Amino acid sequence: MLTILFDGIAYGMLLFILAVGLAVTMGLMNFINLAHGAFAMGGGYITVVLMQRYDVPFLICLPLAFVAMALLGAVLERTLYRPMYKKSHLDQVLFSIGLTFMAVAAMDYFMGSSQQIVQLPEWLKGRTELGEGSMMLGMGHYRLFIIAVCAALTIALQYILTKTRFGSRLRASVDDQRVAAGLGINVNVVFLATFAVGSGLAGLGGALGAEVMGLDPTFPLKNMVYFLIVVAVGGTSSITGPLLAALLLGIADVAGKYFIPNFGAFIVYFLMIVILIWRPQGLFVRKGGK
Amino acid sequence: MKKRVFLSASAVAVMALSSAAVLAQDNTFKIGLILPMTGQQASTGRQIEAAAKLFMAQNGDMVAGKKVQLIVKDDTSVPDVTKRLAQELVVNDKVNVLAGFGITPSALATAPIATQSKTPMVVMAAATSSITQASPFVVRTSFTLPQASVSMADWAAAKGGMKKVVTLVSDYGPGIDAEKFFKDRFIFNGGTIVESLRVPMRNPDFAPFLQKVRDAKPDGLFVFVPSGAGAAVMKQFLERGMDKAGIKLIGTGDITDDDQLNDMGDGALGVVTAHHYAAAHPSATNKKFVEAFKKANKGMRPNFMAVGGYDGMRVIYEALKATKGQGGGEALLNAMKGQTFESPRGPMFIDAQTRDVVHNIYLRKVERQGGELHNVEFDVIKDVKDPGKSK
Numbered sequence: 073m074l075t076i077l078f079d080g081i082a083y084g085m086l087l088f089i090l091a092v093g094l095a096v097t098m099g100l101m102n103f104i105n106l107a108h109g110a111f112a113m114g115g116g117y118i119t120v121v122l123m124q125r126y127d128v129p130f131l132i133c134l135p136l137a138f139v140a141m142a143l144l145g146a147v148l149e150r151t152l153y154r155p156m157y158k159k160s161h162l163d164q165v166l167f168s169i170g171l172t173f174m175a176v177a178a179m180d181y182f183m184g185s186s187q188q189i190v191q192l193p194e195w196l197k198g199r200t201e202l203g204e205g206s207m208m209l210g211m212g213h214y215r216l217f218i219i220a221v222c223a224a225l226t227i228a229l230q231y232i233l234t235k236t237r238f239g240s241r242l243r244a245s246v247d248d249q250r251v252a253a254g255l256g257i258n259v260n261v262v263f264l265a266t267f268a269v270g271s272g273l274a275g276l277g278g279a280l281g282a283e284v285m286g287l288d289p290t291f292p293l294k295n296m297v298y299f300l301i302v303v304a305v306g307g308t309s310s311i312t313g314p315l316l317a318a319l320l321l322g323i324a325d326v327a328g329k330y331f332i333p334n335f336g337a338f339i340v341y342f343l344m345i346v347i348l349i350w351r352p353q354g355l356f357v358r359k360g361g362k
Numbered sequence: 363m364k365k366r367v368f369l370s371a372s373a374v375a376v377m378a379l380s381s382a383a384v385l386a387q388d389n390t391f392k393i394g395l396i397l398p399m400t401g402q403q404a405s406t407g408r409q410i411e412a413a414a415k416l417f418m419a420q421n422g423d424m425v426a427g428k429k430v431q432l433i434v435k436d437d438t439s440v441p442d443v444t445k446r447l448a449q450e451l452v453v454n455d456k457v458n459v460l461a462g463f464g465i466t467p468s469a470l471a472t473a474p475i476a477t478q479s480k481t482p483m484v485v486m487a488a489a490t491s492s493i494t495q496a497s498p499f500v501v502r503t504s505f506t507l508p509q510a511s512v513s514m515a516d517w518a519a520a521k522g523g524m525k526k527v528v529t530l531v532s533d534y535g536p537g538i539d540a541e542k543f544f545k546d547r548f549i550f551n552g553g554t555i556v557e558s559l560r561v562p563m564r565n566p567d568f569a570p571f572l573q574k575v576r577d578a579k580p581d582g583l584f585v586f587v588p589s590g591a592g593a594a595v596m597k598q599f600l601e602r603g604m605d606k607a608g609i610k611l612i613g614t615g616d617i618t619d620d621d622q623l624n625d626m627g628d629g630a631l632g633v634v635t636a637h638h639y640a641a642a643h644p645s646a647t648n649k650k651f652v653e654a655f656k657k658a659n660k661g662m663r664p665n666f667m668a669v670g671g672y673d674g675m676r677v678i679y680e681a682l683k684a685t686k687g688q689g690g691g692e693a694l695l696n697a698m699k700g701q702t703f704e705s706p707r708g709p710m711f712i713d714a715q716t717r718d719v720v721h722n723i724y725l726r727k728v729e730r731q732g733g734e735l736h737n738v739e740f741d742v743i744k745d746v747k748d749p750g751k752s753k
Binding site: 075076079083124180181184185186187189191197198199201210212214215283284285286325326327328329330333334337 | 601
């Protein structure tokens with residue numbers, strides 16, 4: 073029982089890191105970026121290539137995946153995304169889904185279409201078990217590691233958003249671009265940095281998740297639905313919303329597959345429908361702002 | 363005036379070209395090889411194409427006075443595309459034989475074209491039992507899933523000492539096939555299937571399923587998943603300490619695909635699978651084949667797809683020889699039926715009645731051999747016919 077809960081939390085944390093960038097761009101910048109999963113895939117492939125071909129240790133690959141995807145995100149934001157901010161949502165969706173398809177095809181061409189395999193270092197492979205019988209808690213070390221990393225990131229993100237100057241600038245820019253700019257905030261730089269961090273987090277999530285979710289060129293398409301559900305259910309106003317939504321979905325998904333394997337795959341969708349009927353705006357809605 | 367000269371000149375040119383085409387047709391024997399060269403199944407296409415080219419390089423392209431020409435087309439594993447390409451190959455290119463077919467739906471979509479045009483269709487990869495029944499012109503040189511899963515069930519019950527088994531398959535055609543044939547045979551042999559789990563193809567986190575297996579405490583876990591996902595199952599199997607809980611991991615050879623096995627890491631060690639081909643198969647024919655294949659393809663290891671393509675080419679070549687390059691589709695087909703030969707996989711023959719392959723199924727265990735992970739054979743079930751046909 074506890075093992076299932078533990079696995080669910082690990083999976084939920086992973087979903088959160090993968091989706092939080094999407095929540096930020098969608099909620100704060102009002103831009104629908106369906107290519108978000110492509111950044112995650114990029115991070116995963118960077119890790120795989122570095123580890124397999126250049127023997128870079130896993131722990132160094134993770135920040136590298138983050139940095140590389142953040143840089144790529146920054147470049148793309150500056151060149152491709154910025155002109156799209158003012159366009160309608162339909163244009164944004166078409167543009168970013170097109171970008172996703174291009175990323176999928178490019179990855180297929182350069183890396184081949186087969187599943188990539190991440191070799192974890194020895195110290196992450198083990199498993200610790202506590203307790204007995206139905207209350208037994210078995211913790212895979214890698215999942216423990218995921219939870220630790222994601223929890224640390226969540227706290228850091230929350231701190232940056234609420235307590236730092238950058239956070240208040242970002243919130244100000246989102247609430248009213250013109251006034252924020254009038255107060256001397258460089259809105260473009262704020263958005264650039266936010267987008268880059270969001271992409272970097274996706275890259276990190278992809279690197280962490282390659283082991284659990286598998287990694288092949290269709291990764292962005294396979295997992296897009298899950299990211300979108302997290303954002304839709306969690307609402308886009310804060311990061312606590314997506315965090316709770318991701319945890320809820322992770323636990324529901326794992327528990328559903330365990331207890332009713334025949335319908336396991338549908339539990340998530342069912343949950344989403346129920347929540348959205350109950351609260352169409354998502355679990356958390358920000359009051360004020362626009 | 364100028365126009366007229368141009369017209370007549372082009373008319374002459376067209377006539378010259380078409381007569382050249384007619385001449386060429388008399389002397390060439392065309393094989394239309396339709397494979398997934400891009401997309402999810404690209405490794406299948408790559409392996410088969412490499413094997414077919416290797417066979418031609420080794421055996422020359424002149425057979426019975428005909429020049430053999432291989433036309434490779436990429437169907438990206440989309441059945442509609444396969445069908446269209448097959449039509450084009452038959453109508454425009456006038457191919458003598460259709461071959462390839464990476465996945466079952468592709469083969470099934472093409473079968474009516476083979477029947478109508480009376481073109482032999484050599485299936486080199488797709489493994490669902492019913493394919494050979496879709497058209498009397500289908501000949502298969504790969505394997506059938508029931509052959510592997512039934513053999514696994516026999517071994518697990520008789521020699522593997524397993525009484526309770528959980529099956530875990532990906533929720534798609536071949537997975538359900540594997541589950542069904544394994545289950546039926548294992549129960550027939552007196553075993554119990556504790557649970558049959560189906561994992562969705564999308565978003566496959568195996569954790570909850572494996573936890574369920576662990577809590578069910580079976581003797582063995584029978585797995586069929588697409589080859590890439592096999593590695594993930596094995597890793598999580600170990601991570602969950604299921605080997606220490608006394609559960610053995612068994613499956614068809616798809617999960618320890620030679621193409622990927624070496625990258626799977628030590629997690630794969632000790633996994634028992636049943637299949638018709640392993641690159642480590644200890645025979646002189648196979649050693650030669652593996653060596654030549656690796657040499658021609660930058661060290662890529664041939665897998666069971668490659669051997670299906672290699673043997674498929676042999677079947678076509680032999681049929682062409684037997685008909686002395688004269689026969690049409692039906693003559694070729696008849697010459698393919700009943701062929702017996704020594705393949706890299708071991709002895710095999712094409713059953714004249716079902717047009718399906720009959721070969722040995724080997725029980726293999728993953729071991730480290732010469733610094734690489736290999737499927738090492740330790741037992742064999744001789745001359746396995748497709749169990750899916752007996753009814």
